[in-house]
Amino acid sequence: MGCSLVLNGMVKATAFGLCLRHIDPAEFRLPPVLPPDHPHPVPAASLPALQTSLSAASDQPLPASPAAPPEAAQVLRQFRVVFGAVRRHFRRMEQQAGIGGASLWALSLIARQPGLGVGQLAALMDIHQSTMSNLLRNMVREGLVQMERASHDRRFVELYALPAGLKLLRRVRGPYAGVLPDALGRLDPLTLARLQQDLTRLIEAMDVDASAAQTPLSML
Numbered sequence: 463m464g465c466s467l468v469l470n471g472m473v474k475a476t477a478f479g480l481c482l483r484h485i486d487p488a489e490f491r492l493p494p495v496l497p498p499d500h501p502h503p504v505p506a507a508s509l510p511a512l513q514t515s516l517s518a519a520s521d522q523p524l525p526a527s528p529a530a531p532p533e534a535a536q537v538l539r540q541f542r543v544v545f546g547a548v549r550r551h552f553r554r555m556e557q558q559a560g561i562g563g564a565s566l567w568a569l570s571l572i573a574r575q576p577g578l579g580v581g582q583l584a585a586l587m588d589i590h591q592s593t594m595s596n597l598l599r600n601m602v603r604e605g606l607v608q609m610e611r612a613s614h615d616r617r618f619v620e621l622y623a624l625p626a627g628l629k630l631l632r633r634v635r636g637p638y639a640g641v642l643p644d645a646l647g648r649l650d651p652l653t654l655a656r657l658q659q660d661l662t663r664l665i666e667a668m669d670v671d672a673s674a675a676q677t678p679l680s681m682l
Contacts, residue, residue: 606630
């Protein structure tokens with residue numbers, strides 16, 4: 463009797479044992495179960511074409527990079543020195559004060575010029591006024607700065623450092639603006655003009671977005 467007890471590809475359980483009696487064990491072999499991440503086997507007929515394609519790809523030379531002049535390595539090392547000094551300085555100040563370097567710089571300017579306006583402070587730090595507003599909001603919440611309406615014009619807001627802010631400044635060793643702005647401020651105009659011209663050419667060669675030009679260094 464043949465084994466015909468199959469419904470929708472499934473052997474009926476009640477007759478499974480009877481069906482197996484009529485099947486040669488040598489013929490009853492299931493395909494091996496491969497793990498999910500096992501690569502699918504490549505048909506033997508496709509192997510020559512695949513090998514030819516891989517061989518042609520390996521023979522193609524990689525695009526050559528333009529050789530940098532030896533002076534480029536020296537300049538790169540100088541940038542590393544500058545970037546490393548900037549990062550170490552802000553890290554030290556933030557560890558001492560518990561607030562960001564940009565907030566410390568703003569606090570020092572407010573303490574030096576009581577009654578400073580928000581727009582004036584943003585101009586001194588050369589940052590966006592929206593960034594300045596976010597910094598001041600945090601400083602007011604932490605009790606470091608107080609904002610008051612100007613007596614001569616109620617539309618304007620004046621900034622004053624509170625005792626907690628002044629105490630914080632005395633605990634931190636400057637320069638509050640950072641080592642890079644401090645060093646730039648001590649260079650002569652001729653050197654600054656040459657730096658500006660050379661850095662403009664570098665930025666153009668990098669082809670980068672200059673939107674970060676008015677973001678504090680400590681926030682980059």
